[in-house]
Amino acid sequence: MYRYDEFDHTFMAERVAQFARQVARRMSGEMTEEQFRPLRLMNGLYLQLHAYMLRVNVPYGSLSSAQLRGLAEIARKYDRNYGHFTTRQNIQYNWIKLDEMPALLGDLAKIEMHGIQSSGNCIRNTTSDQYAGASADEIEDPRVYCEIIRQWSTLHPEFSYLPRKFKIAVTGAPKDRAAVALHDIGLRLYHNAEGKAGFEVLVGGGQGRTPVIAKTIRKWLEPEDMLSYLEAILRVYNLWGRRDNKYKARIKILVNATGIDEFRNQVDSEWDKIKDTKLQLDAQEIERIRAYFASPAYETLPDYSAELIAHGEQNTAFKEWLKSNTAAHKITGYLIVNLSLKSPKQPPGDITSEQMLATADLADHYNFGELRVNHRQNLTFTDVRQIDVYELWQKLAALDLATPNIGKVSDIIACPGLDYCALANARSIPIAERIQQRFEDIDRLHDVGELSLNISGCMNACGHHHVGNIGILGVEKKGQEYYQFTLGGSSTEDAALGDRTGPGFSTDEVVNAVDRILNTYIEQRDDIEETFLETYRRVGMAPFKEALYGAN
Amino acid sequence: MPHMVIANTLRDGRVVFLSHDGSWAAAIADGELAQNETAASRLLADSKSSANSNVVIDPQLIEVNETDHGRQPTAYREYIRAYGPSVRNPG
Numbered sequence: 001m002y003r004y005d006e007f008d009h010t011f012m013a014e015r016v017a018q019f020a021r022q023v024a025r026r027m028s029g030e031m032t033e034e035q036f037r038p039l040r041l042m043n044g045l046y047l048q049l050h051a052y053m054l055r056v057n058v059p060y061g062s063l064s065s066a067q068l069r070g071l072a073e074i075a076r077k078y079d080r081n082y083g084h085f086t087t088r089q090n091i092q093y094n095w096i097k098l099d100e101m102p103a104l105l106g107d108l109a110k111i112e113m114h115g116i117q118s119s120g121n122c123i124r125n126t127t128s129d130q131y132a133g134a135s136a137d138e139i140e141d142p143r144v145y146c147e148i149i150r151q152w153s154t155l156h157p158e159f160s161y162l163p164r165k166f167k168i169a170v171t172g173a174p175k176d177r178a179a180v181a182l183h184d185i186g187l188r189l190y191h192n193a194e195g196k197a198g199f200e201v202l203v204g205g206g207q208g209r210t211p212v213i214a215k216t217i218r219k220w221l222e223p224e225d226m227l228s229y230l231e232a233i234l235r236v237y238n239l240w241g242r243r244d245n246k247y248k249a250r251i252k253i254l255v256n257a258t259g260i261d262e263f264r265n266q267v268d269s270e271w272d273k274i275k276d277t278k279l280q281l282d283a284q285e286i287e288r289i290r291a292y293f294a295s296p297a298y299e300t301l302p303d304y305s306a307e308l309i310a311h312g313e314q315n316t317a318f319k320e321w322l323k324s325n326t327a328a329h330k331i332t333g334y335l336i337v338n339l340s341l342k343s344p345k346q347p348p349g350d351i352t353s354e355q356m357l358a359t360a361d362l363a364d365h366y367n368f369g370e371l372r373v374n375h376r377q378n379l380t381f382t383d384v385r386q387i388d389v390y391e392l393w394q395k396l397a398a399l400d401l402a403t404p405n406i407g408k409v410s411d412i413i414a415c416p417g418l419d420y421c422a423l424a425n426a427r428s429i430p431i432a433e434r435i436q437q438r439f440e441d442i443d444r445l446h447d448v449g450e451l452s453l454n455i456s457g458c459m460n461a462c463g464h465h466h467v468g469n470i471g472i473l474g475v476e477k478k479g480q481e482y483y484q485f486t487l488g489g490s491s492t493e494d495a496a497l498g499d500r501t502g503p504g505f506s507t508d509e510v511v512n513a514v515d516r517i518l519n520t521y522i523e524q525r526d527d528i529e530e531t532f533l534e535t536y537r538r539v540g541m542a543p544f545k546e547a548l549y550g551a552n
Numbered sequence: 553m554p555h556m557v558i559a560n561t562l563r564d565g566r567v568v569f570l571s572h573d574g575s576w577a578a579a580i581a582d583g584e585l586a587q588n589e590t591a592a593s594r595l596l597a598d599s600k601s602s603a604n605s606n607v608v609i610d611p612q613l614i615e616v617n618e619t620d621h622g623r624q625p626t627a628y629r630e631y632i633r634a635y636g637p638s639v640r641n642p643g
């Protein structure tokens with residue numbers, strides 16, 4: 001992992017002291033709320049319905065066990081003993097007090113974390129594949145490039161006041177677990193015909209009220225040119241992105257209005273000017289950063305998968321969990337293990353301080369002291385020895401972190417919605433809970449198979465509803481909460497936006513509507529191997545519409 | 553329908569209601585009810601006084617129903633603000 005150097009530590013200490021002074025000036029009335037608001041937002045502090053909410057960056061979702069312990073301590077000391085992991089691999093605290101913020105930021109700095117650039121019209125936390133460095137299908141570790149982007153974009157003076165927020169995602173594997181096509185810029189590492197690794201660059205993707213799948217702006221970019229090319233895109237956007245209307249300010253609107261070919265020309269002419277400047281990365285610099293992400297000290301181990309499967313024959317709960325919550329590792333004898341934060345007992349993505357502390361201990365014991373946050377609001381241990389997996393499963397189950405539902409219908413993405421969020425139109429969490437309770441039955445869950453169900457409480461789409469295989473959007477109609485459905489969305493390498501089914505459903509009808517959609521899928525699928533998305537793509541909307549609204 | 557003034561405190565962001573003596577109450581039952589439009593605008597004006605500008609953020613009038621179960625803001629959003637999240641805290 002990247003560790004702070006002396007410069008970083010000094011900078012953070014100064015920044016905490018500066019914010020402490022700003023808080024004091026606001027509390028004494030020297031500063032108005034209008035003056036103070038942008039300053040607190042720069043440090044990740046929002047005002048929500050019931051309290052202040054603090055968003056803390058988890059760079060590309062990588063955490064050390066020490067950091068997780070620190071986050072648990074912060075939840076205990078300054079919040080109500082829990083935190084919420086978000087689709088952007090960050091953590092949010094919901095009950096923060098302004099006058100405690102300086103002390104809190106000081107504690108965060110001790111674990112080398114902060115909320116800077118987690119809000120506002122700047123380049124936000126770069127997100128990535130939670131399996132980075134470990135998955136069997138990986139080409140190169142994307143975190144190396146995420147870290148280079150982090151260093152370049154943090155406090156970049158030219159890009160601190162962009163027309164709107166800006167989100168970058170990087171994947172190093174052909175299986176896209178980072179939703180790169182839904183970002184302002186998406187980078188996809190692949191091998192060219194000569195076997196060299198480089199990027200396909202996508203631009204202009206996004207969700208929100210105008211969802212757009214990103215377009216390819218460059219088929220091939222040398223890693224050495226990454227920063228100069230990103231800077232060229234941002235310059236064109238900074239110059240021409242609309243500042244008159246915040247709903248038209250994202251780069252996706254500019255790319256659509258300009259046309260991708262003309263936009264590419266503009267970027268290329270900007271790029272020509274800066275390509276051979278100090279933005280050029282030399283191979284040595286890339287290697288220097290790569291050293292932070294060196295593989296852990298893997299042992300030479302035999303393949304133990306047959307024994308694990310045999311274990312499963314004796315224990316169905318373990319078998320189901322093994323099937324859905326683990327993934328193949330690049331090293332023989334190891335496995336990737338996902339910790340489900342989607343127990344029906346807790347809101348999606350929420351985790352208590354006790355669970356954080358226990359997870360940190362497990363990470364020390366079984367996973368080289370590290371873990372990942374992933375964009376589906378779960379946690380991942382990337383490097384578990386297969387021989388430890390059964391024991392780890394037992395311990396996770398005791399912590400309620402082993403619900404066997406990763407990638408299944410109850411592995412719901414849900415934003416905070418109207419229970420917390422000042423922008424919401426409807427609640428998300430209670431809907432997620434009810435769906436989870438309905439699909440608690442393991443056999444049903446596994447019969448339905450691979451499926452993503454995503455819920456947002458308003459059209460800002462923080463809960464990725466446009467790209468859920470089933471998407472649910474909360475709206476308000478005459479003072480009541482209503483939920484509209486979309487079907488067929490996907491955030492992976494075959495990214496697609498879902499199609500609206502028709503009129504929305506009341507709070508009481510939502511779970512039955514999900515049930516009818518799933519029953520229709522089961523009736524329509526060719527066989528149990530055909531996933532929900534495949535079936536939807538083959539048969540289209542008609543049978544689902546009929547099941548939801550009747551034959552007419 | 554009666555109105556109340558709702559706001560978040562500056563110090564900790566918690567939801568509060570303006571009460572008859574000008575202080576800010578944590579419980580909706582302790583806030584002042586304005587029964588007509590004149591009373592409501594006076595309440596709002598008080599809430600926006602300079603003394604309040606570094607005590608609360610964004611005071612607003614909300615419509616409230618008096619029911620057997622206590623006062624209920626008519627807008628769902630304000631109801632959730634008054635009574636807290638509809639889901640329990642996991643912590």
Ligand code: HEM
Binds near residue numbers: 046085167206210462
């Ligand atoms: C303080 C609470 C939050 C506020 C005020 C907020 C605000 C917004 C807004 C206004 C947008 C739309 C941006 C646009 O269309 O230009 C948005 C998008 C988004 N937010 Fe949030 N959000 C909040 C919480 C969250 C949470 C909890 C998550 C993760 C679970 C999240 C993740 C995202 C994502 C993934 C998008 C869509 C990607 C995109 O920007 O196109 N946000 N948010």
Ligand code: SF4
Binds near residue numbers: 458
């Ligand atoms: S989607 Fe809407 S309701 Fe949900 S967190 Fe984002 S802004 Fe809030």
